Amino acid sequence: MTLLADLATPVVMGILLGGLYAVIALGLSLVFGVVKEINIAHGDLVILGGYFGYVAMTMLGIDPIMSLVIGIPILFGIGFAIQKYLLNRAFRISMDATLIIAFGISIILESTYQLVWTPMSRGLTTPYALDSISVGPVHVPLVYLLDFIAAIVVMLFLHEFLRRTYLGRAIRAAAQDRKAAHLMGINTDQVYAFTLGISAAFAAIAGVFLGLTFSFTPVSGMAFLIIALGVIVLGGLGSIVGTFVGAIVFGVVQTVSGHFFGVAAQMLAAYTMVLVVLAVIPRGIFGSR
């Protein structure tokens, strides 16, 4: 077996896994680009999406992906409310205040998950969870392919939404110049609430696909937040394409290093790569500013 054929499966899996990371990171990236907040609780919202899929599947017998029809609006509402009633107010005090409040939300969410769902590890074990697809020498689990499709759908939606709707243009305008946005008659507080709502709706999607791919516990959110931060920094702040490419690079480095050096080396390799890339191109792969 040549090295190339040996590498094919981990590389393809890394690219597809990057799709999952992209869905997780896009919501975080959107809020960072527009509201200039680092939403520390984003990973916990993703996990909430995972638990939502878990409840839909185990208690109601609904496929987790189908349950997003309800999960997306619920998470949207939670995100909208968090920004409107907590972060917008903290914002007027200082940026540090939003960070601390988001941290508090994170702790509250994690503790709530422990109480409701116990610290046990959960996963979304669907009938297709173990299916895999083989093309030539490449064998990948079906759910990895679903992760990637989800990323493409979320990205296209976000791209079109930001370009074609009044609210999307208002979000971009508010990101570029807050005062000028006010002068256009834009209620920026409302725009920020919508932005966090959309970010949380993406977290609902990310959570379900995360649950299909891996198992999670009440405290898994932080691990995925850190991956998402690495992805955003790698891809360049505030760029959809950058986040996507960053996620794929991150995923491939993880799976390939895991393939050769074992699971323990994955995060070490991925973060070493983030630091090296930043040392060479501090703005990230697609960074403009």
Place this chain on the structure above:
Amino acid sequence: MPEQALLKVSNIDAFHGSFQALWDVSLSVNPGEIVAIIGANGSGKSTLIDTISGFVHPAKGSIEFEGNNISKLEPFHIVKLGISQTPEGRRVFPDLTVLENLIIGSYNSKARPERAQNLKRVYQLFPILEDRRAQLARTLSGGEQQMLAIGRGLMSNPKLMLLDEMSLGLAPLIVNELYKALREIRKRGITILFVEQNVRRSLIEADRAYIMEAGRVVLSGNPAELREEEKVKRAYFGA
């Protein structure tokens, strides 16, 4: 009998933190007028404009627009009532295209139904914007960005336009063109209140002017009267 003022600012004080930027300022603008606010840097002109726009709420006094007190309203609400501001430094959205900048100008719910019509009028006023509609605003020259900023303000369907330092840093030929556009805008029935450091120019273009110093209105009147004021002559015309 005097007609009702479109905008009536009465005895306002305004602060930036603990610094008092406006002291007992009063001013009125009648429908269809072009009125200038003249003053040096730091005289409070921009604060006055921002107070009318709702970014700063006056600590004392009132601001009435069409007879309604607007001094406690937020900026996005004031835009919807019909006051647009073209800010100092133009502040176009650099990473939106020219067309997107204009469309976002019609964001308020009253302006949206008239978007197509207003866009046509803006293109008539500044044909260069139509040629450049697909370009990012950051690629425009300073003069073109100012045209875009004015066009964007017109898209909100204003009754009153506030223009802050429109000609700052622009070549005289372009400034001529911009003032020509203002006269055209006035012909369309839109009232104009502009802030300017260039006294000569202001007194040529405006029907009336207010002169500010250190946060107070120190003189007001029509251009002929103001040119005869000793203070104006000494301070601005070196006589």
